Amino acid sequence: QVQLVESGGGLVQPGGSLELSCAASRISFRLYTMGWYRQAPGKQRHLVAVITSADSTNYADSVKGRFTISRDNAKNTVYLQMNSLSPEDTAVYYCNAGWSGNNYWGQGTQVTVSS
Numbered sequence: 001q002v003q004l005v006e007s008g009g010g011l012v013q014p015g016g017s018l019e020l021s022c023a024a025s026r027i028s029f030r031l032y033t034m035g036w037y038r039q040a041p042g043k044q045r046h047l048v049a050v051i052t053s054a055d056s057t058n059y060a061d062s063v064k065g066r067f068t069i070s071r072d073n074a075k076n077t078v079y080l081q082m083n084s085l086s087p088e089d090t091a092v093y094y095c096n097a098g099w100s101g102n103n104y105w106g107q108g109t110q111v112t113v114s115s
Contacts (some may be wrong), residue, residue: 002026002104004095007107012085016113020080022095022106032099034071034078035112038091038111045094053099062088067104085113 008020019034033052039045049059049069057069068081078095090113095106 004097004104006095006106006109008023012088013115014113015025018076018084020093022078024076024097028075030073032097036080036095037096040091045056056075087113089113
């Protein structure tokens with residue numbers, strides 16, 4: 001059974017930082033494109049950042065320059081470092097793994113940016 005488990009979410013003040021982690025099991029992790037998505041209250045889910053098996057990255061314009069996605073294939077883990085956070089970043093963040101028609105999702109982790 002494929003499993004993606006996110007961690008690191010929580011409450012942070014505006015201007016602060018947070019790092020999310022997603023640990024994968026029962027997949028050939030090094031072959032998969034890994035992504036972070038988010039869904040704010042009343043809004044659609046959209047892609048935040050993606051990293052391919054060749055370590056190429058892409059970011060949504062709203063987070064470019066503030067967020068960094070990375071992966072550690074030895075640990076089967078993808079990370080999202082988030083800096084200069086604002087209330088607009090408040091959302092449930094989801095980890096995604098995709099390869100050759102397979103598509104898997106984590107359960108999501110809540111990030112709240114508030115003073």
